[in-house]
Amino acid sequence: MSVAQWFKGISLRRPPAPAASPSEAPAPERVYLPLRQHRGDVCEPQVQPGDQVALGQIIGSSESIEAALVHATVSGKVEQIIDISDAEGHPTPTVVIQNDGKDAWAAPDADALIIDNADQVLQTKPSHLLKAIRKAGLVRAAAHGLPMQAELSPPMAPRSYLFMTGIPVVRTIDTLIVKAVDADQPIIPNQAGLAGFGAELEIGIAAVARICGAQKVIIAAAKGADLGQLPQIAAAREWSISQVNGCHYPFGLDSMIINALTGREVPTPYGEPRDVGVLIEPLATILDVGRVLRTGRPVIDRLFTVAGDVAKPQTFRARLGTPMAEMIKAAGGASGQPGKVIIGGPMMGMAHFDLNTPVTKESDGLFVISLAKVQTFSGEPCIHCGRCVQVCPVNLIPAELGKMCQYGHYEEAADKDLMHCIECGCCAYVCPAKRPMVHLLRLGKTEVLARRAE
Amino acid sequence: MSKQLLTVSTSPHMLGGMSVRSMHVEYIIALIPALATGVYYFGWPALLTVLLATGSAVVCELALTKLAKQPTKLDDLHAVVMGLLLGLILPPVVAGLEDACPWWIPVVGGALAVGLGKVLFGGIGAYPMNPVLIAWAALALSWPEHTMAFLDPMPWGTEDPEWVVSTAPLVEFKNDIGNMLSYEMANLWSGMYPSAVGAGGSWALLLGGVYLIIRRIVPWQIPLGVLAGLIGMALLATYTDSRIVEMELETFNDHWNVALFHMATGGLMITAFFLAPEPVSSPMTPWGMLLFGVGIGVMTVLVRHWGAPIDGAFYGVLIMNAATPLFDRIRPRVLGKVGSSA
Ligand code: SF4
Numbered sequence: 001m002s003v004a005q006w007f008k009g010i011s012l013r014r015p016p017a018p019a020a021s022p023s024e025a026p027a028p029e030r031v032y033l034p035l036r037q038h039r040g041d042v043c044e045p046q047v048q049p050g051d052q053v054a055l056g057q058i059i060g061s062s063e064s065i066e067a068a069l070v071h072a073t074v075s076g077k078v079e080q081i082i083d084i085s086d087a088e089g090h091p092t093p094t095v096v097i098q099n100d101g102k103d104a105w106a107a108p109d110a111d112a113l114i115i116d117n118a119d120q121v122l123q124t125k126p127s128h129l130l131k132a133i134r135k136a137g138l139v140r141a142a143a144h145g146l147p148m149q150a151e152l153s154p155p156m157a158p159r160s161y162l163f164m165t166g167i168p169v170v171r172t173i174d175t176l177i178v179k180a181v182d183a184d185q186p187i188i189p190n191q192a193g194l195a196g197f198g199a200e201l202e203i204g205i206a207a208v209a210r211i212c213g214a215q216k217v218i219i220a221a222a223k224g225a226d227l228g229q230l231p232q233i234a235a236a237r238e239w240s241i242s243q244v245n246g247c248h249y250p251f252g253l254d255s256m257i258i259n260a261l262t263g264r265e266v267p268t269p270y271g272e273p274r275d276v277g278v279l280i281e282p283l284a285t286i287l288d289v290g291r292v293l294r295t296g297r298p299v300i301d302r303l304f305t306v307a308g309d310v311a312k313p314q315t316f317r318a319r320l321g322t323p324m325a326e327m328i329k330a331a332g333g334a335s336g337q338p339g340k341v342i343i344g345g346p347m348m349g350m351a352h353f354d355l356n357t358p359v360t361k362e363s364d365g366l367f368v369i370s371l372a373k374v375q376t377f378s379g380e381p382c383i384h385c386g387r388c389v390q391v392c393p394v395n396l397i398p399a400e401l402g403k404m405c406q407y408g409h410y411e412e413a414a415d416k417d418l419m420h421c422i423e424c425g426c427c428a429y430v431c432p433a434k435r436p437m438v439h440l441l442r443l444g445k446t447e448v449l450a451r452r453a454e
Numbered sequence: 455m456s457k458q459l460l461t462v463s464t465s466p467h468m469l470g471g472m473s474v475r476s477m478h479v480e481y482i483i484a485l486i487p488a489l490a491t492g493v494y495y496f497g498w499p500a501l502l503t504v505l506l507a508t509g510s511a512v513v514c515e516l517a518l519t520k521l522a523k524q525p526t527k528l529d530d531l532h533a534v535v536m537g538l539l540l541g542l543i544l545p546p547v548v549a550g551l552e553d554a555c556p557w558w559i560p561v562v563g564g565a566l567a568v569g570l571g572k573v574l575f576g577g578i579g580a581y582p583m584n585p586v587l588i589a590w591a592a593l594a595l596s597w598p599e600h601t602m603a604f605l606d607p608m609p610w611g612t613e614d615p616e617w618v619v620s621t622a623p624l625v626e627f628k629n630d631i632g633n634m635l636s637y638e639m640a641n642l643w644s645g646m647y648p649s650a651v652g653a654g655g656s657w658a659l660l661l662g663g664v665y666l667i668i669r670r671i672v673p674w675q676i677p678l679g680v681l682a683g684l685i686g687m688a689l690l691a692t693y694t695d696s697r698i699v700e701m702e703l704e705t706f707n708d709h710w711n712v713a714l715f716h717m718a719t720g721g722l723m724i725t726a727f728f729l730a731p732e733p734v735s736s737p738m739t740p741w742g743m744l745l746f747g748v749g750i751g752v753m754t755v756l757v758r759h760w761g762a763p764i765d766g767a768f769y770g771v772l773i774m775n776a777a778t779p780l781f782d783r784i785r786p787r788v789l790g791k792v793g794s795s796a
């Protein structure tokens with residue numbers, strides 16, 4: 001832990017449980033497959049209600065590079081195509097498939113590769129790897145994830161804002177960071193993935209590094225995590241393993257890990273890791289890439305943690321499209337009446353109103369809070385205690401920004417670097433007046449963007 | 455579709471569990487050692503002072519917030535903490551003893567702290583200066599003889615304590631700097647000298663202060679700044695104040711003792727750990743807090759050596775409070791801010 005980190009961020013009250021390897025969640029009776037499960041464009045449905053579909057059959061596709069193909073994750077009959085709210089809360093056209101329980105696989109795709117080991121990856125053309133990944137409909141396994149083909153291939157045009165600032169624009173990736181830590185404890189798909197990985201990890205890392213062209217691979221693992229065979233594998237391939245302080249929130253967030261491991265700062269607010277030559281991928285994504293290349297089949301499930309007030313919090317391999325209600329059931333049911341159901345972790349996740357919302361490629365977990373434990377913000381005034389300033393990982397003065405946003409001085413707040421806030425929520429967590437800090441800051445950001453757009 | 459009603463709000467969905475009330479509970483816990491020391495040396499009069507000040511602050515908070523149509527929030531314990539702190543920086547009240555501090559001083563003080571210091575500005579979070587010190591300053595300017603009427607310590611258990619009004623070390627220091635040498639350093643640090651109820655027990659205050667810092671209620675920068683500023687300025691004074699130069703201190707240890715004397719006497723310790731870091735009126739940025747503290751420490755020594763008032767710690771806080779908005783402009787660099795990309 002660097003000295004700066006010792007004073008910044010927050011230590012959560014509950015220490016995270018050690019990650020156990022993921023278990024298989026039962027396939028639901030009915031899957032809900034939104035035709036967009038990521039940041040980007042919506043796919044066109046390729047099936048009609050009444051059609052019989054096989055496991056892994058393409059049911060939604062698009063020409064756009066920013067859209068990932070959607071595959072059936074059970075075999076059975078297409079019931080209907082309706083609009084339901086996806087993990088982001090937007091109504092999205094969704095294919096509902098009734099499970100016939102046979103799990104009959106569709107014929108493999110022509111572009112699919114079957115790769116047994118990482119050496120074979122190095123002999124395969126990156127474009128072939130990329131094509132296989134695209135056909136498998138892979139998405140970066142994190143909230144707001146892009147489809148993998150968009151993530152891995154260079155963008156069409158450099159974005160203009162960086163030119164105006166006069167800093168050199170790095171667009172070639174030299175470092176791949178594999179993130180085996182999870183920022184938002186106790187949602188720990190990556191740590192659980194690390195606890196039960198197989199040959200696909202090595203293949204996945206080699207493939208992603210080959211496609212993006214990174215010379216340096218860093219595996220960021222949590223302090224004290226059980227790495228199994230990973231050190232030997234990494235040593236043979238000259239990958240390095242770094243222990244990061246991922247459990248001390250928010251130092252498991254992408255920009256924080258990049259800063260800790262490479263010393264580079266991802267330019268906020270519009271920058272991406274790519275701007276500083278880094279590609280950072282959650283371990284869950286890497287495992288998926290490895291599995292796709294190894295089996296030649298598309299991804300039908302994902303690592304998904306159910307935690308909070310449920311009987312048996314654990315990480316599952318959950319079929320995409322499983323409704324949240326089924327996932328809560330798989331974890332032994334909620335203890336007490338659920339008051340809040342959050343997709344993502346308790347610090348940065350999104351509260352949902354509909355338990356039919358399915359598991360999608362970009363949702364990494366579910367956090368349930370029982371009605372009795374739901375905490376509320378208050379309208380009390382800020383007491384200027386400065387605790388938020390102490391914890392803010394990007395060195396803002398949240399108290400001041402909060403007041404400005406509350407009273408409508410949005411442009412003034414933007415001058416004081418409002419737009420650089422990463423919405424980590426540390427300020428709201430420590431605030432003794434229980435002010436809804438992130439709410440105010442988001443309000444301010446939205447207003448600033450709306451005014452600038454005019 | 456399920457019929458279950460779920461709460462929706464922005465993140466974070468988990469809060470740290472700290473409230474204004476729990477913060478003030480920590481303050482009260484941290485003040486217990488100082489209060490105990492005060493009661494040990496000054497007996498019932500000490501307890502009476504604190505009770506009067508606290509009671510007055512609570513009652514006035516209730517009455518004045520009703521009058522000003524502000525929300526009454528007695529359960530956040532802010533009035534209690536204010537009363538407690540005020541009681542601790544006033545001399546012990548002894549009924550019937552001539553020259554001693556009369557009972558109405560803490561009562562008026564509590565009312566002033568709440569009325570003039572807090573409610574007038576709009577309640578917690580809105581006042582620009584430490585209300586406790588505003589009340590103290592008003593009392594000290596109006597009735598200097600009462601706010602300086604300290605008692606000779608009588609450790610708890612003394613048979614039939616005879617309270618005698620006596621002069622504080624800082625007054626002696628003001629009269630003749632040489633008097634400084636007549637005090638035992640151990641007595642000064644434990645609080646065995648004529649002082650305000652809770653301002654004398656330096657060890658006790660240090661203990662409470664360190665507790666607050668460990669619990670992250672008080673940022674470490676402010677106390678550290680105050681102590682650093684005080685020590686630095688005190689050492690400087692030993693080489694420049696002609697009266698001390700005449701004393702011809704020989705070893706560095708002698709100079710250091712002057713700094714220790716400044717640290718242990720007057721209201722310095724309670725200022726460093728409790729009054730200067732008062733949340734509302736102190737700055738928030740790291741460097742701002744440090745400089746704020748240093749300013750108070752330097753100010754204390756300047757006033758004690760060369761100023762008109764007896765002690766400068768409390769005035770130092772008030773003056774630095776006025777500069778808080780300036781200190782808050784010293785910001786840390788924003789991570790990820792490149793060029794002018796806003
Ligand atoms: S201001 Fe933004 S970045 Fe800073 S602690 Fe609050 S939410 Fe996090």
Ligand code: SF4
Pocket residue numbers: 381382383384385386387388389398399402427430431432433434435437
């Ligand atoms: S933590 Fe809350 S009360 Fe304290 S300064 Fe920040 S916003 Fe104000």
